[in-house]
Amino acid sequence: MTEIAKPAPRVAVVGTGAIGGAVARRLLAGGCEVAVWNRTASRSARLVDEGALPAASIGDAVAAGDLVLLTLTDHAAVRQCLAALDTDLSGRTVVAMCTGTPDDARSAARRVAALGAHYLDAGVQASPETIGAGAATILYSGHRPAFEEHAATLRLLGGPRFVGEAPEAAAVWDLALFGVWYDAQLGLLRALETVREAGVDVAGFARTAGVQLGHVVAGVPGTVSELLEADYPAGPARLTEHLAVVRRLIGLRSGLRLGDGGLPEAAARIEELIADGRGDEGLTATIG
Ligand SMILES: NC(=O)c1ccc[n+]([C@@H]2O[C@H](COP(=O)([O-])OP(=O)(O)OC[C@H]3O[C@@H](n4cnc5c(N)ncnc54)[C@H](OP(=O)(O)O)[C@@H]3O)[C@@H](O)[C@H]2O)c1
Known part of the structure; x- marks a missing residue:
């Protein structure tokens, strides 16, 4: 009996900046059908040359994807883009893949639900170069069945980690993890400034400071x-x-x-x- 080939996942990437471009490229390489829309159309031209389908409007892009990734600067842009959509999006999953606050996530989830779609919030713990590589972790929260439905596609972008059904959970994780990094890094900078101002050997001190940071990790x-x-x-x-x-x-x-x-x-x-x-x-x- 001949096996019927599974259709390629259909993904819309809205916003083809640094993260969106890397995401679209990785999805194309992973065999997805990728529709792209960018406010500044010229910025997605290279992706179209590489096989992405150009969408004339955000509505056309969303219509072409079962999974819609909003890879935008911030939630102000997410709100603008979601406000431009007025059709029934039942059956689709919309993912806001940008740094935001818990309130941003809750409000995007409400708007997406009003459009009939499922919402996932995503915290990108990765740089564009690491998208699709082992080092990338992307945190997701919101509608668990939607996450599970698209997990194989999301896995193409890096380790997907579902952190909770509350839409804001990924934003809380994302910001708290940034907080760990800032507190440790700024603590190190304060220590370096302290010893430098005191005329102490900064390089020698820094080696021991690294050991001290290791105690926190351990x-x-x-x-x-x-x-x-x-x-x-x-x-x-x-x-x-x-x-x-x-x-x-x-x-x-x-x-x-x-x-x-x-x-x-x-x-x-x-x-x-x-x-x-x-x-x-x-x-x-x-x-x-
Ligand atoms: N880059 C990183 O290393 C990194 C790492 C972790 C997380 N993140 C997060 O990922 C998100 C995307 O970052 P990025 O580096 O990809 O930013 P980016 O390169 O500046 O791209 C931003 C994208 O958003 C679009 N955009 C901005 N405002 C818009 C609006 N009002 N309506 C429609 N489109 C709009 C831009 O379109 P135009 O081309 O028309 O301006 C562009 O496609 C941010 O939330 C960032 O915090 C980034």
Whole structure:
């Protein structure tokens, strides 16, 4: 018996900038039928040469895809593009693949539902060069059956990770992960500025600072289990000892261009816990 070939997935890529261009290229290479629309049409001409189908309007692009990827600058652009659509989009899945806030995700989900389609929010933890390569992770949240239906296509772009059915879950993950990076990187920059201003050997210090950052990474599982079990053992230091160090650091950081990194707020929280008789607990107690 001859096997009937499965039809190629039909994907619309709306916005062919850096991410959208890489996404469209990867989907084409993966055997998808890709319709592209870009506000500035000339920016999608190369993709058309490479096999993408040019759409004359955003509505035409969306009509040509079962999976619609909005790879746009931000949610203001997503709102504009969704407002331009007025046909029934039943059966389609619309993915906003751009950095946004939880409110942005909820409002896009409402608009997409009003058009009859399923919504997925996506947080792109990747650069254009890593789309489709092992290093890319893309976080999705929203309509789980729609994610599962399109998972094989989404896998072409990088490790797809479904993080929750609330539409805003991917945005929360995405921003919180940026927060981890900024806090660590800005912490490193503050430390480098501190030692440079003190005339200390910056290169030698930086090597040891790398080891210190490694302690944070190694401590992640322990910190999480303390939090989940609501048990805050002192570990390497008690809150009373942390407070003394944090106060000294606030003094050392005065005058830094990047400020003190929120240490006074942390000190105030530690003081509150000590006043409650919890000075023997560990640092995780500050968010317990
Ligand atoms: N680039 C990265 O490394 C990276 C990494 C992670 C996440 N992200 C996120 O991915 C998203 C896309 O980034 P990108 O780097 O691809 O941006 P980009 O290269 O600047 O492309 C933005 C796209 O949005 C379109 N656009 C902007 N405003 C529009 C509007 N009002 N109506 C219709 N189309 C509009 C642009 O069209 P025109 O060509 O007409 O201007 C262009 O196609 C952003 O949310 C970004 O934060 C990017």
